[in-house]
Amino acid sequence: MAEKEGGIVKKGHEEGLKMAVSLLEEFELPLGLLPLADVIEVGFVRNTGYMWIVQAKKVQHNFKMISKLVSYSTEINGFVAKKRISKLKGVKAKELMIWPPVSEIVVDDPPTGKIHFKSLAGITKTFPFDAFAAGQ
Secondary structure: OEEEOOEEEEEOHHHHHHHHHHHHHHOOOOOOOOOOOOEEEEEEEOOOOEEEEEEOOOEEEEEHHHOEEEEEEEEEEEEEEOOEEEEEEEEEEOEOOEOOEEEEEEEOOOOOOEEEEEEOOOOEEEEEHHHHOOOO
16 A cells, blocks of 8 residues: 555556445445546545546446446546545546536435536536446
């Protein structure tokens, strides 16, 4: 376990992927929210909630249940808290012909089975929580 900026860092695909999934579990976010490939590094600073993911190449994933194409950059970062990721960078969702960046992800608390994605442009989209389950 290396330390960076007072945080925990996992290097390599297997260890990085395990850490990313454990963070999703801990903060009650859907386990399929971050379909990653060729992970280089995942890090997390517990006292601020800052997390980062570095992967070898950009990943595009189609969430079949909701027919939504999402692009994950080689560098993804944001602040994770219970049922929320804020100040998110490196994630875009296709809307018609444009790819607005997703800046915040919020799961309803108390649970309603819904998850909300907000963009800096002020657009909010709501989907079923289950659409982002692992393997979707």
